[in-house]
Amino acid sequence: MSKRKAQSKQGGSYTFVTTVLRPFMMWLTKREWQGGEYLHREGGIIVAMNHLSWFDPFAAGHFVHDNGRPARFLGKVQIFKIPVLGKLLLNAGQIPVSRGTAAAVSSLHAAIEAVNKGECVVIYPEGTLTRDKNLWPMSAKNGVARIALTTGAPVIPAAQWGPQEVLSPYSKMPHLFPRKTMHVHAGPPVNLDDLRSQPLTATVLKEATDRIMAAIIELLAQIRGETAPTEILNRDEALGIKKPEENS
Numbered sequence: 001m002s003k004r005k006a007q008s009k010q011g012g013s014y015t016f017v018t019t020v021l022r023p024f025m026m027w028l029t030k031r032e033w034q035g036g037e038y039l040h041r042e043g044g045i046i047v048a049m050n051h052l053s054w055f056d057p058f059a060a061g062h063f064v065h066d067n068g069r070p071a072r073f074l075g076k077v078q079i080f081k082i083p084v085l086g087k088l089l090l091n092a093g094q095i096p097v098s099r100g101t102a103a104a105v106s107s108l109h110a111a112i113e114a115v116n117k118g119e120c121v122v123i124y125p126e127g128t129l130t131r132d133k134n135l136w137p138m139s140a141k142n143g144v145a146r147i148a149l150t151t152g153a154p155v156i157p158a159a160q161w162g163p164q165e166v167l168s169p170y171s172k173m174p175h176l177f178p179r180k181t182m183h184v185h186a187g188p189p190v191n192l193d194d195l196r197s198q199p200l201t202a203t204v205l206k207e208a209t210d211r212i213m214a215a216i217i218e219l220l221a222q223i224r225g226e227t228a229p230t231e232i233l234n235r236d237e238a239l240g241i242k243k244p245e246e247n248s
Contacts, residue, residue: 018065025062029166030179035158035186035219036067044115044153045069047186048144048212050137050220051124055163055174059182060122063158069120074107095121108143115151123147125212129169131238136228137217138235145208149196154189157215161223183223190215 039045047069049060057073064071074095095114097107111121125140132138148155162182167174190212198204213232221228235241 014070018061018070021058022062022065025058028176028179029059029062029162030181031062032162032181032183033063033185036063038156038186038188039064039067039069039120041154042118044118044151045120046115046144046148046151046153046155047071047120047122047158048125048155048190048216049122049158049160050216051126051129052135052160053129053163053167053169055167056124056160057122059160059163059184060158062182063160063184063186064120064122071122072111072114072119073122074111074124108146111143111147112150115147115153121147125209125216126235128235128239130233131235132233134229135164135169136232137213137220138233138238140209140213140235142202142205142209144212145192145205146200148190148192148212149200149204149208152196155192155212156186156188157190157212157219158184158186159216159219159223160184161220185219185223187215187219 039047047060047064049056057075061071061073072095074097076097095107095110111123114121123144125144126138127141127143130136130138144155147153160183162180165180166176190208192208192211195204195208217228217232
């Protein structure tokens, strides 16, 4: 697999974090990577991935960084409130998200700004760990579609499988040995060309989101060697989120 030297626009903490974590990941895990060449392009990109485990960012960050694209993740704001770690993440260019609040819009704007500056933003479109009992992706929020259609940047779909073996969903007890294989496959940019000139209506955003998730699910099915379910779990129903009219 070809590899480009990563040119980071993040603060010094990014170099520190990658210098510490990369050898750790090389020692801790095995890797089965495909499609890294799709990240080898100039300008801003969005990498959209499925979300299995709290260990996901380590595997995803390793894959993206080693393919020449320093990663900027969107992460829940609570992580950034942890002493020392929070400041480290902010200096490393990571973007806090206040889920379910008006402040979440500022996170979207920060991601758009990063992409417009030519950076790589890694997004989990589902916004949280999947609740599917077999760990297939759920339906997604439209943030990734909004960023893509606003910036015109390509969306590189990627699927990962293996982080859940290190840290099962919502578990705090890692299983480090024997070494687990991090399977990460990226695919060609999702075709959104026919949507880019259209107004950002709910219909357009849903169509773009559906295409992105379909590409991720197809990659995940290839990794798992299984047939994906014909219907995916509804995210809002799984999380108990009521539609506005249901709250009235």
